[in-house]
Amino acid sequence: MESKPVITYAGDLNLFASLQSTLEKRLSEETVEWRRSYGRSPKMVKVEADFVPFNEDIIPQEGEWNISGHPLLHTYWTECSNLESYKSTSREEINAWFSYLKLKNVHDWMIVVVDHADIRKANKAKLLPRTTVLDKVKNDFPSKNSERCISLLDPLKNDSRSRESWQSFLHRVRILVLQAYNYHLGRYEEYVRTQRERRNEPGWTFNRFFFLQEELAFVFEMLGLYEEALVQYDELDALFSQFVINSNVGGMPEWLTQFCKPCDTWPGLCLLKSQALLEKLREGKSSLLDFRNYLFSRQCSLLLLRLKPWELAQRALPFLHNCVKELKVLEIVMPPGSIACWVFLSCLEVLQTCEIFKESSQVEACSLYTAGLRSYAREKLHELGILCGLMPDMEATSEQLHLVVSLLSRIGNDPHAEKAPHSPHAKLCESLSSKEAFLKNYLEMSELTISTFKYIGQVRNARLIGYDLAQLYLKLKEPHKAVTFLLDMLKTYQQEGWEKLQAKTEAELAACYKAMGNTRSYIKFCAYLSASSSVVQEEKEHYFRELITLKKMIEKDVYLRSYKLLFITDVKIQNSEVIIPGSKIQASVKISNLFPEEITCNSVSVSVVKLEESTVQKGHVRTTSGSEDSIPLPESSPDLIHHHDGNTGTARIHCFNVSQVLQRRDSHHSFHQDSSKITKDECEIAFYCQNLRLKPGDNLVTLNVQIHNEGVYSLKQVSVEWGKLWFIQNHIIPQVTFHVLHEPCKMDLHQNRGELLAGVPQNLEINVNSGSNHVPPGTEVILKSSRGLLLSLDPSVEDFSDEIKVVLAGIKPFQTIKVTLHVLAHLGPQRDNNTVEHQINLKWLYLDQCVTIPLHFLPPFMSINKLHTCEKRKYVQIIVHGLTSESFILVNSSLKSIDSKQVHPKPLSLSNGTLIVNTEQTAGFLWELRPEECALSPIKFIFSVDYLPKHSDQSMVRKYTYDFRLDSHKTLYVVKAQVIPAKGLEFCRVGSMCNMHLSIIQFQSVTPNESLMYEIVVDQSQWAVCGRTAGVVNVDMTGKHNVTLEVMPLIGGFLPQPVVRLSRYIPADHQKHFGKDSGLRSEGNGHSAARLEPFKLGQVYNYNRATQVHVLPATATSGIEVVAT
């Protein structure tokens, strides 16, 4: 089997012997590229060889077909170093060898000339030969395209020349060996092909062909081309299978009958090298199983050489299935159980081999296929268990014991005897030895299979094996163990909606629970089964009867999922009106009863849960129920709108709820819930109804609830009570929600026109909105106004008061009624345009709530007073500014002094003339006070005028009063000032000094020896004051004081004359004395600095106010002109 290619050697045998070991060793050291014929891709291969001496018999005769042991290359070795000896002896010898080869038509030869440098040196004395021996040899023995004559330099030395020489020599040998292979293999393959073509001819036998092609496999294996070796076996495998299949339809060739003999041994597959099998095969005595075992073991060993243990497992299952099929097709007689034994042994053999060879990185790949193998082995063990009476519910008969003995006796010797008790043989023997051992091994294998399936994610297959285990546990009378497996299965089937399998599993679970005496669980499954659509009617009725019987026996409540039993399929809220707290809410509910008979349930309730504010706002709640989609949409559909953006000039379809639609959802939710997790929610609010008869099929029921708090409510859990049984439905889909609206009563005031005006009676509307309340007729609202605001209900009568009571007619929820109100805000003396702030308190007796409504009244006008002086005479002016666009008519103005009877201002304007004010128009009134009426003490005045909105009748006339005070305003001093050009000049000129004569005249002596201070106030860009700008004077007895100052104009033109400001001067020590009057006391008491006190308005009259001085430019020399304007 392991024959290496043969290379012969001839010539100098001693020389070769000295080199043989090195040659053998080094030949396989390096790989060389093998270029193949027929366009096959080149491969890197290692060349190994056996060297044998050449003799004439070694060359195969024509028609002998084998490759291994066939000499591939013939070598001739010579040491001849001089041409003479070559010519005389060597050439002849070589020629003899060469011509023999020629004769035999062998072209794979090689002549090696070993060249020793020292020998050459010895010859050096002679003339350098023109040609070497090698050249001569080449010349004498020409080869077509490859160098077949080669020299080897100093092979026994270890210098670089020698190494180089070896290198190229070895390379050449390898190339030549492969060339020879190419030639021989090509011929051989051709031969194999022709043999295959003849497969349908009589006399062709598969056996012979098998060995023919296997030869190829050996060669490839030897060359390390495992892939191609495998191909040979695969081809043989396929060819054989095809024969078997064809035998079924066509005739059976003679050779196949050999395999069809009854099979009396069934040794398992053995992946160790088995010469015995090969021998058996050679002798043509092998059975189908033997052949298959051998073929597969060869395939496996090649796969292992390719380091692909998982492929072993992958191929094993189809191989086993195929064998079993072939046994059937060929109708090979085998005793019962024998195939199972063979399969079991073979499975374990492959599994164990995989275990040994697999690397950690291949665990997954291996498990993927070993799972199936394990499952198959387990199945076969199960089969054997039944056959041999080893199942827990069986007792083995003597026949069965016999069977075990005969089965085990034909499985041959254990090839892995050293590994017992873990070898497949030992396992099988042990398993069949006793019931206990069988059970142990079977359980062990099952668990291992389940875990392997789970490991590769094939849960369904794992469940299926769990199912077998459950059956076993039932036979063992251990239903509680079976239940775990069955529940797992049930869950899987439920989740994926396999109703028939679900029903089947439920029935099995029911049986388990019944056996366990677990009534509570049993009753659940009775319920499920009696309502299942996948159970036939009689069984449904049977379970329903069980249910009725058991229902009376249970003591504690049992909760059941209601889906597909008694469940709500549709809910509609019946209320057509807005639901307010306290209204009776009616829900029309469709309950589907899937039980075969009518039931009378004690109560039906649907809990109601108030939704969180946040979820409501996010728009997760859809108030509409019922789905319009015909396609089940796991996602909520997008809300789209038509959107046109004028700015960018695009029109779009836009989606609002992107994040909601694209939200990740749990893959499984809703109905399919584990039955053990069903609990009844405690809920305060629920739609409720008692004693309902529910017929099979749909029942329409009306449920009621009353809710006292506002909010968005959602219908949640449905619970139907039937004796001690509770049917719980956790969700109603689609979600049903309703709003309970609570809105407080609302009142607001509404004015008809834009602004409210003070001082004018106006209408206001009170809007009373009942919100979500019923307001009974006769409900009172009390309105209370702030001070200065008067209210009245009846506009025709001027019956204002600050508190009124409104009696309302009855109001339905969400209705608004209006009450008209009459208001009048007092208009007091109005010195600015600030609005008048008022408020009205509405007191709502019905609900005990109070509303305060602020109101702003705009004054129609405002008034200011002014005092004008002319020497001793005084004038009082009142200006009335209109503040609204609406015009007001003012009549009957008057000004009176309040405290002084002597003061009678003399009106200068028409006292009963009519004036109109609005925002555009202002009214002015003027009175004169004679000097004797002026006083040193303050006088209070009151101004009054009648006003009337322009577009209203005379009856609306109201009086406006405005009071003010005039302080001491009698003229005390008069100031006269005059700017006079410098002497000799007629006009003031820029840059020339002018005199300013100032005279202060006292009119009224208030205090003796009063000190006064004058100040010249100038615009410094126009005037420069030279010398003093201020001075303190005492007005003497004459009542007059004159001062002359110097001023200089800085620019030309009509300049305002410098202003003289007169103040009262209070010396430091008189501070306290005057401080009282002035009211301008300095903060620090200890301060004794002198200070100034201004005079009050009207106390000083300045003659020269607004006087201008004509100033000429500097160059001109004209006089001064004083111009008063």
Added chain:
Amino acid sequence: MAVAVAVIGKENSPLYVRTVNPSSELKFMYTIHASLDVVEEKVIVGKKSSGELRELYLGLLYPTEDYKVYGYVTNTRIKFIIIVESSYTTLRDNDIRQMFRKLHNAYSDVVCNPFYVPGDTICSKQFESSVKGILIQE
């Protein structure tokens, strides 16, 4: 020819299961259900093999001693399963493909029926007759 034909929905629920012999329906259902494991394994995205396996026909899923289970997954993740007896040796791969093709055509006709809601179990006479053509006539 086939002994059982099944159409499995997106979420692995059975949309249609028909067997030659109604009494063996349950048995085949277990097999069909278990074979979904292999279907999933073959079409799981992100697995190396899925890149190569772009054909809708998945080939042999699940050989057992007696039956061969073949699978086919549409682009819309609808799975078709066909079970044939292993003893039926003359059946070639192409015949199986042909059966699936027929089944797929029939299924897409069902989906285009406005009265059929995708995801529901299939009850259509036309579909039924297509399936009958695939099943062995006893």
Added chain:
Amino acid sequence: MADDVLFELLHMEMTISIFQPDQSESKRSSISKLEQIGFCTGYRLVERLTKDWPRFKDELDTMKFICKEFWSCIYKKQIDNLRTNHQGVYVLQDNRFRFLTQLSQSKQYIEATPKYLAFTCGVVRGALSNLGITCIVTAEVFSPPTCKFQVQVQRI
């Protein structure tokens, strides 16, 4: 060809009869309604169109199918430009969208165009949904008859 026109006319009549331009609230739902019709159509249609199609390699492969074969089947032309950010957003641009070509060639009535895209948005969403891609499809018209459909895919 008459049968091509039939589809266009049918689509136009459907759009007009379902679309209610007045109230903003009903406008929103009428667009959604059109989209819903498209969804069901696309969902069923794609079952048939992918019948002879090899399994899609990935999301992009599916999108390419939508742009080429799927579009050709419905609109007798392919999408002119497909762009993606490789993070689940695809923009499909059709330079001569069939439902717009007969409608307007200028921007004048641009605000009336989106309703003619709603059905198509749904068709694409339905097709992708059946192919296992959950997404939202929106559309934009900037210069009729060119329009863009944006597909935003649910990321896991």
